[in-house]
Amino acid sequence: MELSFSHYMSLLHRYLRPQWLKVCLLLLLLAGSIGLELYNPQLLKHFIDSIRGSLDSLLWLSLLFIGLICLHQILTTLASYLSENIGWQATNELRLDLALHCLNLDMSFHKGHTPGELLERVDGDVAQLSDFFSQFIFSMLGRGLLLVGILAVTFWTDGRLGLLLLASTALLLVSIRSLRGITAPSFRAARQASAELASFFEERLISIEDISSNGAQPYVLARLNHLSRRSLRCNRLSGVSGRFFSTTVAMSITLTTAAVLTLGAYLLRHGQMSLGTIYATYTYTSLLSSSLNSITLQLNKMQVATASLQRITELYNTPNALLDGPGAERPEGALAVTFKQVGFGYSPEQSVLQDISFELAQGRTLGLLGRTGSGKTTLTRLLYRTYDTREGAVLLGNIDVRQYKLSELRSRIGIVTQDVQLFQASIRDNLTFFDANISDERILEALVHLGLTSWYESLPDGLDTTLAPAGKSLSSGESQLLAFARVFLQNPALVILDEASSRLDPMTEKLIEGAVQRLLEGRTGIIIAHHLETVRHVDNILILDEGRIQEYGPRQQLAIDPTSRFAHLLQTGLTEVLA
Numbered sequence: 282m283e284l285s286f287s288h289y290m291s292l293l294h295r296y297l298r299p300q301w302l303k304v305c306l307l308l309l310l311l312a313g314s315i316g317l318e319l320y321n322p323q324l325l326k327h328f329i330d331s332i333r334g335s336l337d338s339l340l341w342l343s344l345l346f347i348g349l350i351c352l353h354q355i356l357t358t359l360a361s362y363l364s365e366n367i368g369w370q371a372t373n374e375l376r377l378d379l380a381l382h383c384l385n386l387d388m389s390f391h392k393g394h395t396p397g398e399l400l401e402r403v404d405g406d407v408a409q410l411s412d413f414f415s416q417f418i419f420s421m422l423g424r425g426l427l428l429v430g431i432l433a434v435t436f437w438t439d440g441r442l443g444l445l446l447l448a449s450t451a452l453l454l455v456s457i458r459s460l461r462g463i464t465a466p467s468f469r470a471a472r473q474a475s476a477e478l479a480s481f482f483e484e485r486l487i488s489i490e491d492i493s494s495n496g497a498q499p500y501v502l503a504r505l506n507h508l509s510r511r512s513l514r515c516n517r518l519s520g521v522s523g524r525f526f527s528t529t530v531a532m533s534i535t536l537t538t539a540a541v542l543t544l545g546a547y548l549l550r551h552g553q554m555s556l557g558t559i560y561a562t563y564t565y566t567s568l569l570s571s572s573l574n575s576i577t578l579q580l581n582k583m584q585v586a587t588a589s590l591q592r593i594t595e596l597y598n599t600p601n602a603l604l605d606g607p608g609a610e611r612p613e614g615a616l617a618v619t620f621k622q623v624g625f626g627y628s629p630e631q632s633v634l635q636d637i638s639f640e641l642a643q644g645r646t647l648g649l650l651g652r653t654g655s656g657k658t659t660l661t662r663l664l665y666r667t668y669d670t671r672e673g674a675v676l677l678g679n680i681d682v683r684q685y686k687l688s689e690l691r692s693r694i695g696i697v698t699q700d701v702q703l704f705q706a707s708i709r710d711n712l713t714f715f716d717a718n719i720s721d722e723r724i725l726e727a728l729v730h731l732g733l734t735s736w737y738e739s740l741p742d743g744l745d746t747t748l749a750p751a752g753k754s755l756s757s758g759e760s761q762l763l764a765f766a767r768v769f770l771q772n773p774a775l776v777i778l779d780e781a782s783s784r785l786d787p788m789t790e791k792l793i794e795g796a797v798q799r800l801l802e803g804r805t806g807i808i809i810a811h812h813l814e815t816v817r818h819v820d821n822i823l824i825l826d827e828g829r830i831q832e833y834g835p836r837q838q839l840a841i842d843p844t845s846r847f848a849h850l851l852q853t854g855l856t857e858v859l860a
């Protein structure tokens with residue numbers, strides 16, 4: 282994907298506009314600093330040409346020179362402070378925008394990209410851009426203006442010298458442009474290789490427990506070694522091509538300096554130029570070289586930034602397959618669930634759910650049974666729109682779920698899955714999702730209501746108890762209890778529970794059973810059950826088989842109907858449900 286100049290400009294415009302006052306101040310500081318840089322060689326010229334004059338005037342010239350150098354340093358330091366500030370503020374804004382975009386993208390996107398890869402983009406690539414933001418104005422614009430100023434002053438001093446400098450600069454800029462086209466792909470490849478390495482490492486760290494217990498370390502190390510070698514090759518190539526780039530520039534600058542000095546010597550010999558002017562021109566040439574060097578360095582950094590920017594732009598341009606609906610406010614309280622001839626597959630050739638139609642009245646509970654892989658979790662995902670149906674419609678409160686705004690829909694549905702996501706933070710933050718507006722009283726009320734008082738009292742620091750990373754300090758039963766309290770605080774209209782497939786100890790099981798009953802009070806509920814005891818209290822039963830409804834009806838009726846599949850399951854026990 283090629284990025285045009287206007288792309289960079291629109292990025293700068295978008296993220297620098299809110300800081301326009303600081304940018305103006307930075308431009309003023311730069312103008313002052315450039316003016317001083319251009320004036321100082323003139324002072325030196327004066328000094329050299331009046332070396333045989335009075336000592337007093339030489340002393341004053343020296344003092345003025347020192348004073349201006351100090352002032353120049355102060356202006357440069359202030360400008361550097363300001364440009365870093367502007368750069369990092371813009372970077373932070375970009376990081377936030379990108380993180381929000383990623384959070385809003387649908388699950389099919391997240392399934393195709395590992396967290397490590399996204400981390401590398403949202404943090405790694407964005408950090409690469411911070412230089413672009415902070416240095417672009419300071420170095421590129423500042424050095425660019427200085428370059429124009431130097432050429433103007435040299436032309437004003439002597440047309441022939443001015444022409445020589447202009448020709449060399451133009452030649453150099455053209456070669457920089459062509460060289461960039463050659464070296465840019467190697468920088469892109471290096472960034473991609475680093476992202477893949479980070480992504481692989483992150484994914485393996487998450488599964489460290491399984492890797493260790495299954496003795497898969499040698500495979501992980503071999504693969505890590507392969508990716509590290511690839512990263513080394515790509516980074517070596519990009520480093521060498523960057524070096525080649527700057528060496529070419531340095532050589533051209535040396536040749537320009539030699540040409541300027543030769544022409545100056547010729548003009549001096551023919552009495553057409555003073556020694557002071559030659560010295561000033563030499564200083565301007567050095568200044569020109571350092572400006573070009575600095576621009577080259579920035580262009581090198583910009584190559585890295587370009588690679589990052591391309592990847593960021595790709596991510597930004599990834600469309601969200603799930604679009605927000607126009608909005609459909611529904612009153613508080615339980616909402617009915619309806620599936621109308623729903624068909625779905627994760628890919629076009631796959632069919633996970635077929636012709637699913639059923640109705641669950643508001644405030645009723647549904648026990649969802651079926652073999653592993655029969656589509657139970659998939660069915661619930663269509664309700665909170667992790668994916669959209671391929672055929673038919675899903676309704677919540679008699680309104681198509683696609684009509685709701687996504688945030689509206691998801692705030693009305695509370696989910697407790699087997700895989701409860703917990704953060705390394707206090708119990709309070711884990712319960713409220715860091716929402717400081719939820720008071721401790723409300724949290725404690727929820728815990729009491731769910732019958733979790735004794736569990737809460739067992740916590741060493743109450744709500745301030747800090748969890749280990751990914752909630753590893755809690756058992757799966759405790760994690761589920763925490764998730765129940767979370768959902769209770771959210772106060773949804775529909776609760777979806779994915780029952781833990783492994784057996785919990787009888788105490789925790791009792792605690793969870795009580796919490797489930799209280800959580801479902803006054804709400805519609807769907808319970809994905811792996812054990813028949815779990816569906817003892819539900820109103821309706823739905824049995825899925827290979828993505829189709831095998832049986833649906835009121836639990837009590839099905840339980841006493843000897844021809845029903847549910848009655849058969851009750852007789853044979855749980856093993857058949859899970860087989």
Ligand SMILES: Nc1ncnc2c1ncn2[C@@H]1O[C@H](COP(=O)(O)OP(=O)(O)OP(=O)(O)O)[C@@H](O)[C@H]1O
Nearest residue numbers: 392627628633651652653654655656657658659660
């Ligand atoms: N994100 C996904 N991408 C592709 N296929 C998927 C995805 N999630 C599930 N599947 C497939 O869809 C089918 C139904 O999976 P689903 O998780 O809905 O079954 P389930 O009945 O909930 O199983 P379990 O009881 O084991 O949780 C399975 O064949 C599974 O491999």
